[in-house]
Amino acid sequence: MTNFKMNRRTLLKSGAAGAMVLAAPAILTRQAFAADSLTIGDTGGPYAEAFRLAFYDPFEAETGIRINNIVLSPDPVPQYQMLVDTNYFLMDVSVMTPEHIDRLNREGDYFEPLNLPNVNSDDFVQGAITDKFAAVYMFAISMGYRADTLGDNAPESWADFWNTTQFPGRRSLYRSPITTMEIALLADGVAIDDLYPLDIDRAFASLDKIKNEIAVWWTSGAQSTQILQNGEVDMLNIWNTRAQTVIDDGAPAAISWVEGHYNLGGWTIPKGSPKADMARRFIEFTLDPERQAKYTEILAVSPTHLKGYDFVPEDKRGNLPTAPGHIEKLRPLDNAYWGENLSAVTERFEAWLLS
């Protein structure tokens, strides 16, 4: 086991021989669940539930390989980097977005090639299948709001969101420049098709106007769910899946799809993973259109397989980003732009928040 080797090597290197005794339980435990199981890093919450239903349990039933899942950090890039750098394979398959992949590619070679000979990329939405990435769902980020407090006077654009006199209410935004910069420009009158490359100075100028009205800067999907669900805020930018969870729970919330963005999420295999082959088997398993459609019972994301939509239950179709009436209003997020600019813009964004 690579893992054990690493431990032994470092122990000898640091000369902490006595620590071996302490390490014993760790090594034992690690080996105990090493046999015929895969660990998947996903984004938790409704995603984990939906993937369990659609992929994990059926895969276990078919192959006997047990699937464990862990929740990734809000920004999984450093964790992924450390995992590959230290050869500690906490997970064998990890969910990523193209933006994460772009950033990791700038750091070095972090992915195992997927090598999926049986998969034809033409069967999938554009950009879903590359040599390192296999997208299994499509999600959107747009506007969520409370139907009980806003009622008939719901905001219908980001300009409305910025208009605090006509649309009173408590507001929240994502504490990350991704999509927050985009909506700041949209609110300032930039057309949705002319956004990229972003005019960062103009975006910050626009954000200055709304800054004092933002009660909460949410940091994770779970937090955005929580504050919409319990009415802490009246309107916010939010992933459609997270807002849908609130709606499904019976809270008086609604989604406005206008001027939103969509992106892909899918599997990658960390470079050097000892279970790469098993991981490939799992990934191929999830690229089936009917299996993908299954997750829509819990999770409001769209299948990446072009035939997937046909298997989605009638009553769930209206919630998906790809539903007619939604998809026309959405634009793809520019992953390459963010891959290149995220850290610089983030630093400025954080400084702006504190000022």
Add this chain to the structure above:
Amino acid sequence: MSNMSNPTTKLSIRGLSKTYNKTVALQPVDLEVKTGELLTLLGPSGSGKTTLLQLISGLVDVTTGNLVIDGVDQTDAPVHQRDIGVVFQSYALFPHLTVRENIAFPLQMRKVPADEIKTRVDDALAMVGLAHAGDRSPRALSGGQQQRVALARCLVYRPSVILMDEPLGALDRKLREVMQDEIKRIHRETGATIIFVTHDQEEALALSDRICLMNNGQIEQVGTPREMYEAPQSVFVADFIGVSNIFSGTVENGQLRTDAGLLPLSADAPAETCAVMIRPEDVILNGTASWALKGTVVESTYAGSETRVTIALDGDKSLIVRRPAKSEDMARGLAVTVSWDQAHARYLTK
């Protein structure tokens, strides 16, 4: 003691009692303390002497009765308005203040002007012989020195009554005797009224103008040391003050029948006499009196100025005799007779 020649009442206690959750700590008692007098509250632990002291100080609320100081009823007055001083057994010196600050504390509480505080503290320090130690921490002083600071802190504001709760209990014997003299001197020089609690009868005899002996939450007897020693009014007093030989029994034909045999009673002995007490120094060994008890020497202890002899009598009774140290040794087992002069015997009725 000049004040004693014209005694006025300083403090008067009428029917004062204390009950804790149905446990009676002090039965209703009456007591008068004269101005300038040093009165000791003496008694075994649990006799109520400390309770009485706490009632006078106001640290404990009174259950019944009244307390009058200088003609003013102080029964319910708050502690800080009573104008009493207390010297605690543990001294209760404030460890965060210097010796000087400790002594200045009661004056500051009384809003005495700063320059007057300085002179009075200096005087108090001089009086207890600690003029050099004013800026030290109390913790850096010896037990005897701490005791002096506690005294000075109490004297400095000239309270009308000073209460001392076993203040010498923590000192060794030598130091205790020095401090007893010190207290007597200060008492003499200041003319303060002092109530002094102790369980040590020798200390009480040495210090007091009067002794108030307490037992079981009651006052047994109040009197001068001489009265207490020479004329005890009960077996308890006779037994507690000094060393005594007590024979209890019943009166029969002008004699007292005891376990040790028949003892003669003088003509003036009360009819209800229940015990005879004789001090060890008054016992005559192998005397020529018309009567005597037979006994055997069981122990003879040489103690420098005297020899103490223990003699076994009939009926498992033993008797202590004090003899001048120069007298001849008495070997163990020696048969002797004991007797005493009737004038030295005390007849106790309770």
Add this chain to the structure above:
Amino acid sequence: MSNTTSTLPAGQATAPRDKRRFSIDSIALAAPGGLFLIVLLAIPTLSLIGLSFQGMDGAFSLSIYEQMFGAKIYIDVLVNTFSIAFQATVLCLVFGYPVAYWLSRLENRPRRFAMWFVLLPFWTGALLKNFSWIVLLARNGIANSVLQSMGMEAPADLLYQRTTVIFAVAHTMMPLAIMTMLPSMLAVDRTLVPASRTLGSKPMQSFWRVFFPLSMPGATAAGLLVFVSAIGFFITPQLLGGPRDTVIGQLLIQQVTQMLNWRLAGAIATMLLAVTLIFVLLYDRVFGISSVTGGASAKLSSGPVRDFGHRVLNLIAMIATAISEAFAKVLGGYRFGWLLPTVAIITVLVLLIPVVAFIPMAFGESSFLEFPPRGLSFRWMETYLTSPVWTDATLRSFYIALACAVLTAFIAGLGGYGVARSNGKLGSIAFMGFMLPMIVPNIVIAVSLAYFFANIGLLATDIGIILGHTVVSLPVVFIIVLTTFKAHDWRLDQAAATLGANRFQVLRHITLPMCQGGLIAGFLFGFLHSFDELTIAMFVGGGLRQTLPKQMWDDVILSVSPTLAAASLVVLLVVTVLFVLAEVARPRA
């Protein structure tokens, strides 16, 4: 001192030499602890500091500091951090003092009972309590419902406010403050206040001029400990604060776990450590650091600070007396005896609210955490018990805590024995050494260790977490063991030696059985400390080795399901049981 003297002929020549040899012997037992702290505290911290002074090429450079001080954000955040920590410390002292005072005046039995309600929130950890506030203080939460039922019109914005952050930080640290203040209050001679009353001081004067200054060592120690802990504390600002409430801890998390920027992290940590140490030194100048260790000295400090202190206290005493007399006049001799217990009991109840509120939330039906919860269901309990993520994290926490407790008890046990038996200068140096992990902010230790472990390949390993937990739990365990050994009557050991027992037999048959209560308590507190620990687990675990608190933290950040409440309930149970055991085992002074 030595039990060997009794077996030797008591010759003039041998006795002194033997004595000296023994004192070297016993302090040498602190050596493993010293070595441990040098390797795992001093070297990591110094190498991280060193790194921050290097340029990309490894040569000396201040470039990272230029970058840091160039961006105003880091200074702003440092100011935030200290301002929040300072205000929370003041709150802790102002409200913790009456509670400790109230506890100190209770009889022994009721005090032991009441103390459990203070210690329970202490050991249940910061994460759970702070998350509870998110639910309770939400705009449509129970606190606002209560306020509105009392006639307030619009719901108050309680969350994401600086005031709330300060309140919650103080709330988290309050038990620590109370437990630090209590011993010095109990140590105040009970006759002093009555004595001052007989000397003519009014009740208020007695309190302010006698009791209060005597209780100061505990209060100043509490102030320092709370302040230093609050400096490295990030949970509350992260969960309950807005961007303007960002603290250094959050920036360090960002730089280390997201940006992997060790140099900048090193510079931030260096700045934090420097400011903290300057603060501690100033504190020492003003109050004397011995107050932290609770040592009473026969020497009174002198100088302007002391004079000033006494003047301030005199003034407070005068004002307090005037106020209480004015009240008494207006209200006609009305007594205020009820005021202290009322304030104290309300404070303790507020301490308990978030802990107790979690219990019903674990059994709600909704997929969200709500208070009060709707319906009754065991599904979240079941999810917790059947999810390998949660059970793995729980098991890992258990064996990490166990290993940490063993290691800590061993090191602290030897060190405590050595220091307790030595009166020399080495003893006090060793004592300060063992206390160091309390003075260095936890987050600095965590980042330094993460960097150090990354270099030697222990990052993201269980051993790394165990070693890190041992570093931070050493002071508490050491103090428990030390007080136990100090309270031990060593004449009994000498007696055993005169009866023919050799050193080992004395240890086995006399010392250990008599001190076992304290040793067991030390072991259990080491376990609890590790079982609760988040900061080290977050940095050293590298996001890969999940302990239960780290898993809970991730859940708070990432999924916020009632599984969290179910897990918290398990933590609460484990902690309560162990804590009760530890309290029962702990010897009473």
